[in-house]
Structures are given as structure tokens and as C-alpha cells.
Amino acid sequence: MTDETGKTEASVDGNKPEKTLTPEAQRALAEADARRQKYRAAKAQLPKEIGGRGGKEPGRYGDWEVKGLTSDF
Secondary structure (H helix, E strand, C coil), X not given: CCCCCCCCCCCCCCCCCCCCCCHHHHHHHHXXXXXXXXXXXXXXXXCCCCCCCCCCCHXXXXXXXXXXXXXXX
């Protein structure tokens, strides 16, 4: 056993240093945010389902069971 508690030094004021991102990473994050906003805007335009099964799409996520009841399409 060693007395070493961790491999990284803790900062004195408790703040983590800012991690600088490359321009490519910043661009990728901006593109992902734009896609996310576009998806949410499109989803908000869809009519709400009335009396549906609730939850995520079972064909995509493989969840064919809700509250112990299995559904077969």
C-alpha cells in the first residue's frame, strides 16, 4: 500500500482548470448542438399521440413490454 491518494494534484481553490478544445472539437460540438435543436423543433411540430403505449419506440429500442404486459405488433 502507498500513501498516494491520487495521481492528479488537487487545486488549491477547488476549481478544475479549463480544458481547451481544438477548433475541430468546437466545430463538432456546435454541429451536434445545431442537429439537436433541429430535432427538438421538428419533434415539437408533430401531433401528440393520444392513448399510445408511452415510452420510446419499441422497434428501435427493443422494448416490447410495458408494466409486465408484452405487446406483439
